[in-house]
Amino acid sequence: MDVLPSNIDMTAAEPELTLARRGGVRLDSFLQHIEEDPDTxxxxxxxxxxxxxxxxxxxxxxxxxxxxxxALAESTSKRTFELLSDYVDVLEGDYEITVNEVGVLINRIDVRKNRTQEIVDWINEAYDDIPVWDARERAAIQDALDNGSSVFECRPESDICEVFLEIAERLDHQFGFPEPTTEPESDSELLEA
Structure with a gap:
């Protein structure tokens, strides 16, 4: 697994993409190159x-x-969802594509705030046709970021790991990957264990 996370420095690419020929689809050709590379x-x-x-x-x-x-479990998220939906609609029309919503991950849920549950309920109602996962506010994620490691490595006991595994399992199902098995596939594997 290779990871290239976004960061604030990427904003420097925005003006270059604006001026570049086919600036709105540059990543598409890069990802196609990766998919076609026999070494990946x-x-x-x-x-x-x-x-x-x-x-x-x-x-x-x-x-x-x-x-x-x-999504954040904050009242401003409602307007953010509206803006994103409008933006995706325009993008789909401009490029003649369909963008599929595969799920919503509600981040940093602070269970101490009453308003938080109202927002979580609103998101679940608004997106009742796709999976919605709740990720409570956890120090485990910040610990992993601070340590430059995965939350699975840094804090494997955290309940956030279960949320991430649920997302991976659901995406595997949505995209047609076989369900992982922990059972031996043959008698020889059973004997080796």
Missing amino acids: DYDYLLVDALPNLGNLTDNSLHATQNILIP
Whole structure:
């Protein structure tokens, strides 16, 4: 697994993409190159996009044509969902593509705030046709970021690991990957164990 996470430095690419020929679809050709390279063997190519609407987002949505929507459990999220929906509609029309919503991940749920549960309920109602996962506010994610490691490595006991595994399992199902098995596939594997 290789990871190239988004970061604030990517905003420097925005003006270059705006001026570039076919700037809204540059990532698409890059990902096609990776998929065609015989030395790479990825089941998934995940694109972590910055939370802004512009050429970086255009590239991400055009190249993947799928979106796992991250959302904060805050009242401002309602307007953010509206803006994202409008933006995706325009992008689909401009590029004649369909962007599939594969799920919503509600982040940093602070169970101490009453308003938080109202927002979580609203998101679940608004997106009742796709999976919605809840990720409570956890220090485990920040610990992993601070340590430069996976949350599975840094804090495997955290309940956030279960949420991430549920997302992976659901995406495997949605995209037609076989369900992983922990049972031996043959008698010889059973004897070796």
